[in-house]
Amino acid sequence: MSGKRGEERNGREVVSESESARDDRSELLEDLLAGNHRALARTITKIEDRAPGYRELVSDLHAHTGDADVIGITGSPGSGKSTLVDRMAEHYRAEGLTVGIIGIDPSSPFTGGAVLGDRIRMSSTTGDMEVFFRSMSARGSLGGLSTATADAVKALDAFGKDKVIIETVGAGQNEIDIVKTADTVCVLVPPGSGDDVQMLKAGILEIGDLFVVNKADLDGADRTVMELREMIEGRSDRLSTLDADHHDRSDRSDSNGATGEESEGNAAGAHAEELSGDGPVTTVQEQGTDESDEDEEPQPESEPWTPQVLETVAKSGEGVEEFLDTLVAHREYLESSGRLERQLRNRYAEEIRALLREDSSALVERELAARGGIDAYLDRVMDNETDPYAVAEAIVGPLRECVEDRREEE
Amino acid sequence: MSTGQTQRPIRCLVAKVGLDGHDRGAHVIARAFRDAGFEVVYSGLHKSPDEIVQAAVQEDVDVLGISILSGAHNTLVPKIVAGLEEYDAFEDTLIVLGGIIPEEDRPGLEEQGIGAIFGPGASMEEAVEFVRENAPER
Missing domain, CATH: 3.40.50.300 (P-loop containing nucleotide triphosphate hydrolases)
Known part of the structure; x- marks a missing residue:
């Protein structure tokens, strides 16, 4: 799911690469499910390194857990x-x-x-x-x-x-x-x-x-x-x-x-x-x-x-x-x-929240970089032309509007 | 497969094989590797080749450092190499050897795919540098 979204967002350059990446991934998953120790070790390495494609890999794992x-x-x-x-x-x-x-x-x-x-x-x-x-x-x-x-x-x-x-x-x-x-x-x-x-x-x-x-x-x-x-x-x-x-x-x-x-x-x-x-x-x-x-x-x-x-x-x-x-x-x-189920629900809730935090801060980081990085803003803050709150609003505001528009469409 | 954009530390297994209780060298090198920013798994003493292979595969290490001072390297190293091959782990694992390895045994071991042999007198910088430069790219 997130893979598809990633392609949409990043445009065509990613598509060709992700084809082969997906093959690698499904091969790794198959090997892991087949009981290959090395595939399991590799999967954990990818998870640990946060290597490209690890999120999709973990998504695929979920159904088998x-x-x-x-x-x-x-x-x-x-x-x-x-x-x-x-x-x-x-x-x-x-x-x-x-x-x-x-x-x-x-x-x-x-x-x-x-x-x-x-x-x-x-x-x-x-x-x-x-x-x-x-x-x-x-x-x-x-x-x-x-x-x-x-x-x-x-x-x-x-x-x-x-x-x-x-x-x-x-x-x-x-x-x-x-x-x-x-x-x-x-x-x-x-x-x-x-x-x-x-x-x-x-x-x-x-x-x-x-x-x-x-x-x-x-x-x-x-x-x-x-x-x-x-x-x-x-x-x-x-x-x-x-x-x-x-x-x-x-x-x-x-x-x-x-x-x-x-x-x-x-x-x-x-x-x-x-x-x-x-x-x-x-x-x-x-x-x-x-x-x-x-x-x-x-x-x-x-x-x-x-x-x-x-x-x-x-x-x-x-x-x-x-x-x-x-x-x-x-x-x-x-x-x-019934506590097992409740614990699991809590755990998933925390996991989702953690991912949301991580992803949204990455999104904001990217947006900041796309707008010329933090240094440009810093200069203006130092000169008292703007302030940190205004900068945060300038970056997050448009994102919020986009999200709100999209939600209304749905 | 993956690009080098993730700053993953080099993972090493420092292993003692066979009936050889001298682990000062292994400890020193483990510490040197740690200080160089590597993640070091230490096997402990008296491990069999199978156990070393198991650890190397499960820990998915980039580098396997084997310390042998007992003279049994010609028996033990081939077993480890064969075990790694069995799990498809030989190709992308750098194997280095340390300890007492007679000069005449070196060519044979290098032929089997041992990346380097560090004997007495080798400096830690040398070993760290070699591993940094030769650890397989993932």
Whole structure:
């Protein structure tokens, strides 16, 4: 679809080139769907490089996706992500499932270079081509990586991988965006990382479906597990506080006993631990009403998922079975609650928005270049002949008019 | 196929093959490549030729750097070359060799398609420059 539009826009010069490009593309797609590993590798390279034609390629992939179970693994450096992923791959292979893994490492912001080391830990399944491991680097382009990751996941999905694992260092917003492309998000926490756990509060705690205290044979594991549990309970308490406040304000008159009690309990935050026993129950009620209020869906989410805290020793395999069982449980929860579909819708919405942002800014960039580039405007702004707002309007205004005209025609 | 308009970094696999535990050289070169702006995948120690081929294919690297100090290059390199050919990956992968390779073995290895051999005393600039100039165009 977008290919056709591109031809129209760019005129005849593109047409002859895109003929052969389309042949290449469909050949690559066919090879990929036929199970050619090299074609899969090439496709991911194109996606990563944003090579010409990659968008059409990803569009073509879309129809073949939707079968893979996508699991995101994040955590601080040295928390044992790669080792756990290796264990997961080993187990899945033993069950006869195929596995695709994307390991993301940071790149140097100065040289763009990177050493991608996640592969080293993949020792159990090495030599097994049914485990497709691909290293990706951040390549300095912050926002773009989550798009590239999502597209690479599509390639692995279309290729027919049963399980797709995204592994990334959890260090900030960027990683959170990446890991959000997964159905199930696991956060690894090394034991004894008291202050690190505090850091996890911001952002990562909200997205984790499973928290894994790996290297649980080390000192301080129990304490870390306890801290995490407390924090998760704090999280659900806090969420219901927000809800309770909201309800309090909007319909204070008929606020029932439960809501009042809950908000009171949270106002005295220090008592959160005592209340933790009946905290989740209240959360269920609150979320239930919230759902039906906002989404107007007939069936409210039956029961929210309470993030699990697990202990593993990935190196010896201890606790890995339980971890995998919990992954399955979460998957089942996603399917039965309808959350999987909702997540997918959200993800597509975000993807569309991201593409729109990217495309419209590229369009505006091109328009700016066609009008002589930004320097000409800068000179006039410097001389106080015009101002930045007026320049933006001068460029975007005509575009807006064109779009409005077109919309009316339709 | 694609034009060079996208600024893609050169992707390399730095590989240790066989029963050879000396990886200082591989580490040094991996770091030099990284500092040169390449994306470097490091294989880890004691990999079999098959594992190297798998990594090179899956990672879709432009350059495969193999470090061998054990003297087994005449056995291991042909296996890697054959594996890459099996996956149609030989043609557009630049293979370079580093480590202890006796002078008399070099012509044979070069004949098999090894782009360059860097022995003791080779400078990092030399290796980086060679890779920059000879990495296959995509």
